[in-house]
Amino acid sequence: MRRELAETARDLAAYLKSLDENMAEPPAGVKYAPAAAVPGPAASAARAMAVEAAAAPAAVPAPRAKNMTALPPVDMDTLAGQVKACRKCGLGHARLNAVFGVGSCKARVVFVGEGPGFQEDHQGEPFVGRSGQLLDKIMETVLGLRRSDVYIANIVKCHPMKNPESPESHGNDRPPTPEEISACRPYLDEQLRAIKPLCIVTLGSVATKVLLGTDKGISSVRGRVYDYPVELFGPGHPIKVIPTYHPAALLRNPNLKRDTWEDMKMLKAILDGK
Numbered sequence: 001m002r003r004e005l006a007e008t009a010r011d012l013a014a015y016l017k018s019l020d021e022n023m024a025e026p027p028a029g030v031k032y033a034p035a036a037a038v039p040g041p042a043a044s045a046a047r048a049m050a051v052e053a054a055a056a057p058a059a060v061p062a063p064r065a066k067n068m069t070a071l072p073p074v075d076m077d078t079l080a081g082q083v084k085a086c087r088k089c090g091l092g093h094a095r096l097n098a099v100f101g102v103g104s105c106k107a108r109v110v111f112v113g114e115g116p117g118f119q120e121d122h123q124g125e126p127f128v129g130r131s132g133q134l135l136d137k138i139m140e141t142v143l144g145l146r147r148s149d150v151y152i153a154n155i156v157k158c159h160p161m162k163n164p165e166s167p168e169s170h171g172n173d174r175p176p177t178p179e180e181i182s183a184c185r186p187y188l189d190e191q192l193r194a195i196k197p198l199c200i201v202t203l204g205s206v207a208t209k210v211l212l213g214t215d216k217g218i219s220s221v222r223g224r225v226y227d228y229p230v231e232l233f234g235p236g237h238p239i240k241v242i243p244t245y246h247p248a249a250l251l252r253n254p255n256l257k258r259d260t261w262e263d264m265k266m267l268k269a270i271l272d273g274k
Contacts, residue, residue: 073193076105083157088183091156091176094164097124101191103151108198108271109143110151111135112188113246114206117173121159126152131247135203138247142264143271151195155210156184175206185210192239193232199270200228200239201263204246211241218243222263225270242267 074082080100086092099116102125111127119129127135135152139145156176163172176184192200202208205218213229214221222245227238244263245256 074190076194079190083187089180091158091160091180094161095158096121096167098157099124099126100157101151101153102126103147104149105195107151107195110197111201111203112207113154113203115154115156115176116159118170126154130251134247138264143268153191155207156180181210199267200241202243208243218245240270
């Protein structure tokens with residue numbers, strides 16, 4: 001009996017740790033193809049496609065082209081209009097609001113999450129629920145920065161839902177599929193090109209895996225500074241990337257706050273030029 005209880009406890013501990021990796025972990029080694037645009041027919045067909053997509057696992061992204069310096073960056077207002085009108089995948093038909101981003105277009109640091117949730121879909125702004133309140137507190141306490149001093153965005157701009165027919169339902173969130181990530185990723189890179197930040201902070205495993213092109217979870221890669229593998233401003237001008245836990249993971253497991261504080265201290269040292 002004691003042996004069985006010990007094994008059950010170990011299994012439970014492993015499961016809880018997996019939750020703190022922030023949402024679902026994509027299977028290692030899986031690649032995805034670029035998403036095709038949704039042809040103009042009916043929103044119901046796109047919603048059906050989104051329902052099918054909800055069952056598909058997220059995958060480790062294939063590396064993007066490394067140099068994006070050939071064209072000038074798109075104006076942020078123009079880009080926001082493009083996102084609002086976007087229907088490249090089923091998320092664009094199921095959403096209530098596109099969630100473009102918020103903050104200063106001259107920010108030195110950009111925080112990037114996975115995607116909008118229920119509150120964000122309803123308000124049209126990223127990180128407005130409990131996770132957003134905690135993120136604001138972390139920024140103010142460790143960095144001395146307010147939301148208006150930084151920029152906050154997501155990998156995808158629309159709410160990935162398990163059941164797109166029920167946008168008013170709570171607990172309807174899911175990770176974005178590889179096709180949805182592929183369709184939306186260019187918008188984020190254009191935002192980064194327009195803002196020209198010194199550093200990106202990836203919040204959670206999904207954002208970290210997509211932007212660093214890795215299959216490792218957040219617990220394995222946090223605690224270090226990386227170069228963003230996409231050349232947005234030409235050779236020799238890489239954006240620094242600091243991966244850390246998603247605020248939602250800190251709400252589930254407060255023991256992760258210490259590691260997050262250490263990550264934010266690294267960010268502060270970079271911003272202070274140390």
